[in-house]
Amino acid sequence: MSNAIVSHQSPLVELxxxxxxxxTGQAKMQALAGVNLTINRGDFVAVMGPSGSGKSTCMNVLGCLDTPTSGQYLFDGIDVGTLSRDQLALLRRNYLGFIFQGFNLLNRTSALENVELPLIYRGLPAGVRRERALSALNVVGFEWLGSSHAR
Ligand SMILES: Nc1ncnc2c1ncn2[C@@H]1O[C@H](COP(=O)(O)OP(=O)(O)OP(=O)(O)O)[C@@H](O)[C@H]1O
Ligand SMILES: [Mg+2]
Incomplete structure (x- = not known):
């Protein structure tokens, strides 16, 4: 998989x-039972349901942290099930982001540095990282975190 996998034709996400x-056996638990889902570019989607209904399981699949028992996950038309470990790592690194309920931020670094962290793995130079992190904070109204380097 090259870095330029986005074709802008297929839905971005399709289950x-x-x-x-x-x-297995007595302890068998079906967390997802034939989920069909289409998310297009720019869609803003909330997955809702009672506790135990499979929301986290679904998010783990969408985030390529877990694999379905059966069925297909297409990301931009590519069957994620056919990707190698390295290709999956690239997909996660370049296209997927998580904000956890418990935040999981690194305490010893600033808010801005936390936002920048994934871009280090992407190999971007420091100046570009800072610029993108500041603009991301700006989008969500947290630009003051960048200017004060708040922790
Ligand atoms: N690792 C696991 N091993 C066995 N069963 C699991 C595992 N993870 C989840 N389950 C079961 O699968 C079902 C779906 O769980 P899941 O965590 O996806 O639900 P949820 O909608 O995220 O719930 P909550 O709102 O409580 O976070 C539940 O019955 C849960 O007990
Ligand atoms: Mg959950």
Missing amino acids: REVYKVYG
């Missing part, structure tokens, strides 16, 4: 009949 089964 087709996705099942996820945890455990």
Whole structure:
């Protein structure tokens, strides 16, 4: 997979009949039962449901942190199930981002540095990293975190 996988034609995210089964035998638990989902570029989507309904399981699949038991996950038309570990790592690094409920920020670095961190793995130079991190903070109204280097 090259870095330029985005074709702008297929939906960005597509789940087709996705099942996820945890455990075996008596302990078997079907967390996802044939989920079909299409998310297009620019869509803003909330996954809602009662506790235990499979939201986290679904997010883990979408974030390429876990694989479905059966069914297909297409990211920009590419069947994620066919990607190697390295290709999956590239997909996560270049296209997927997480904000966890518990934040999972690094305490010893500033807010700005936390935002910049994934861009280090992407190999971007320091100046570009800072610029992008500041603009990302700006988008969510947190630009003051960048200017004060707040912790
Ligand atoms: N690693 C696992 N092993 C076994 N069963 C699991 C595992 N993870 C989740 N489950 C089960 O799968 C079902 C879906 O769980 P999931 O965590 O996806 O639900 P959720 O919608 O995120 O719930 P919550 O709102 O409580 O976070 C639940 O019955 C849960 O007990
Ligand atoms: Mg959950």
